[in-house]
Structures are given as C-alpha cells and as structure tokens.
Amino acid sequence: MALVPPFTREIAERKVKIAQDLWNTRDPARVAMAYTESSIWRNRTTFVTGHAEIEQFLREKWAKETQYRLRKELFAFTDNKIAVQFWYEWWNAEDKSWYRTYGLEDWTFAPDGRMQKRQMSGNDLQINQEERWFKDGVDVNSVEIGPQHW
Structure with missing residues (x-):
C-alpha cells in the first residue's frame, strides 16, 4: 500500500503512527527526511523552511x-491533508x-507522500512524576487518554 495522497482512513492512520514513531527517535536528520526540501513549518510562533x-x-x-x-492520533483527513491531536512529555x-x-x-502532503506543510499549536502543562503517562517501559499507544486526563 502506497502512503501517498489521496488518503484513505487506513493510510491516514498509518501515516500518523509512522510520524509518531519517527519523532520518538529524536533523530533530527531522520525526521527531516519525511518532509519536502522546501517544507514550511509553523511550530507555535516559530517558522522554519526546509531540511x-x-x-x-x-x-x-x-x-x-x-x-x-510522543503520542499522535488521527483527528481528521482529506485527500492530501491530515489533522492530528498529540500529547508528549518531556x-x-x-x-x-x-x-x-x-x-x-x-x-x-506533496504527491510523493512527504509533508510539505506542518502547523502546530500546543500548550505546556507542568506535571509531577506521579502524573506522567509515558514513563519508561510504557507503550505510548496503550495509555488511555481522554478529557478526564487533561
């Protein structure tokens, strides 16, 4: 199955989990390769372009x-766009x-399946050790996340 637009639900869900796993490597060079050479980002109030x-x-x-x-979940998708909700601890x-x-x-996404635009809006919440979800040895996908946990 090619992971290129137009997306089906199955492809969109796979792309989200692939992105999650890639970001969890914390390897900037590997992560950058998932984006087009001219990819544009807005990360909160920071703007970057290119690898x-x-x-x-x-x-x-x-x-x-x-x-x-990090944990990412599919929120919505269209032919070449995906929206995700995310949670990460650090x-x-x-x-x-x-x-x-x-x-x-x-x-x-570009026709080749790489991301050409990423916009992120996020909020930080200070937590204590006991409130952590993603402790060592925990599969981020197994954590139950819902409004009662925000």
Whole structure:
C-alpha cells in the first residue's frame, strides 16, 4: 500500500503512527527526511523552511525537551491533508520539571507522500512524576487518554 495522497482512513492512520514513531527517535536528520526540501513549518510562533532549518529546530527542541515521548492520533483527513491531536512529555533540565505538551497539528502532503506543510499549536502543562503517562517501559499507544486526563 502506497502512503501517498489521496488518503484513505487506513493510510491516514498509518501515516500518523509512522510520524509518531519517527519523532520518538529524536533523530533530527531522520525526521527531516519525511518532509519536502522546501517544507514550511509553523511550530507555535516559530517558522522554519526546509531540511536544514527543520534539523536545527529539532536539535534545539530536543536539547531542551529531554526524555521526550510522543503520542499522535488521527483527528481528521482529506485527500492530501491530515489533522492530528498529540500529547508528549518531556523533562526540562533548566527548571528540573516534567511537562506534558498537547495540541493539534495540520499537515499538507506533496504527491510523493512527504509533508510539505506542518502547523502546530500546543500548550505546556507542568506535571509531577506521579502524573506522567509515558514513563519508561510504557507503550505510548496503550495509555488511555481522554478529557478526564487533561
């Protein structure tokens, strides 16, 4: 099955989980290859374009957001667009605190299946060790997430 537009629900769900697994590698060069060379991003209030800027952005992100563990779920899709909701947890070495970030992403894909546009809106919530979902050894896909957990 080719993972290129136009998307079916099955393809959209697979692309979301592939992206989740790729981001959980925390390897900026590998992640950047999933995007077109001219891909444009908005990540909160930061704007980047192309592989070099994506890699630099991710290096800086994961230098700050250590022990990063991400979960993505399909929210909606059309022929060449996917919307996801996400949750991730990370340790901030500067203030020695755990955080959970959650929000939505809007993705647009090129005909070859690589992402050409990514827009992310997210919020950070400081949490304590006991509130963490994605502890070591936990499969991020097995965690029950619902409004009662936000």
